[in-house]
Amino acid sequence: MEYKEFLKTTLPHLGLRWRRFNRKSIRNRVIDRMRQLNLHTWSDYKRHVLENEEERYLLTGMLAVTISRFWRNSSLFERLEKKWLPVLLEAVSPEETVQIWSAGCASGEEPYSLLILWQESFANSGRSLRLLASDSDTHCLKRARQARYPASSFREMPLQLRQEYFANEKGTFSLRHDLSQKIEWFEHNLIWEPPPMNNHLIFCRNLVYTYFVDALQDEITRRFHQALVAGGFLVVGRKDRLPHGTGELFRLVEHPVYQTIDVPGAI
Numbered sequence: 001m002e003y004k005e006f007l008k009t010t011l012p013h014l015g016l017r018w019r020r021f022n023r024k025s026i027r028n029r030v031i032d033r034m035r036q037l038n039l040h041t042w043s044d045y046k047r048h049v050l051e052n053e054e055e056r057y058l059l060t061g062m063l064a065v066t067i068s069r070f071w072r073n074s075s076l077f078e079r080l081e082k083k084w085l086p087v088l089l090e091a092v093s094p095e096e097t098v099q100i101w102s103a104g105c106a107s108g109e110e111p112y113s114l115l116i117l118w119q120e121s122f123a124n125s126g127r128s129l130r131l132l133a134s135d136s137d138t139h140c141l142k143r144a145r146q147a148r149y150p151a152s153s154f155r156e157m158p159l160q161l162r163q164e165y166f167a168n169e170k171g172t173f174s175l176r177h178d179l180s181q182k183i184e185w186f187e188h189n190l191i192w193e194p195p196p197m198n199n200h201l202i203f204c205r206n207l208v209y210t211y212f213v214d215a216l217q218d219e220i221t222r223r224f225h226q227a228l229v230a231g232g233f234l235v236v237g238r239k240d241r242l243p244h245g246t247g248e249l250f251r252l253v254e255h256p257v258y259q260t261i262d263v264p265g266a267i
């Protein structure tokens, strides 16, 4: 058995689309793990994975792609500022706290982008924000709290915002203000754990609809629907699409923004 065959026959058991993981860097990571276990063939490792729940958990972690950047898909951030956050604020009563959840937040680039956008355009609106950010990878969450990033993380973010919010320390950029404490970080696995409820907006980009098999996409989309208030929004990645079977739950309002289908006009 070769690596490709191993992926093809093992990853569906983890709920993952095997093609996405056919990369040399990931292959090398798995080979290191096989060495640790003193297993020499892909078939031996496959058997070990299928017989051992802890190893399935570990392998899922090894496969995780944690690439992210600030203002990823920058046109989305423009549309959020000009259109979708104003629509949301209009619909939520002024006393209510707006709750946004970044699910699969990597090292914090996405929730910090949302927080900076909020600081810039909505912080003086008198509205309060609760921003939740989760990832299944503890190392990612640790990096998120440290909030230090290489220049490449900012290539889509307006330069003036990088200059305003980050201090350049010899080519590494550290968040200036203590914005990290304004975000509630928590470890959370979308496959196994129930989501936090009462969100007005969920971000789940370049994760569920990129890497997970259809059945799991379907199940998690249903959970997202329950975790959103009526009329709430779900934002996916630029190349992501919701599975066909969930058309009765969400309508596409403007790619990649979906809205729950509930009572008309409710939020």
Ligand SMILES: C[S@@+](CC[C@H](N)C(=O)[O-])C[C@H]1O[C@@H](n2cnc3c(N)ncnc32)[C@H](O)[C@@H]1O
Binding pocket: 064, 065, 066, 067, 068, 069, 072, 103, 104, 105, 106, 107, 109, 110, 134, 135, 136, 137, 140, 188, 189, 190, 191, 204, 205, 206, 207, 237
């Ligand atoms: C490619 S990054 C996407 C980051 C960000 N959402 C973006 O679009 O830039 C995917 C993230 O999902 C996390 N992840 C992978 N499997 C997960 C799971 N089952 N539950 C929660 N997070 C997961 C990874 O650790 C990684 O940080």
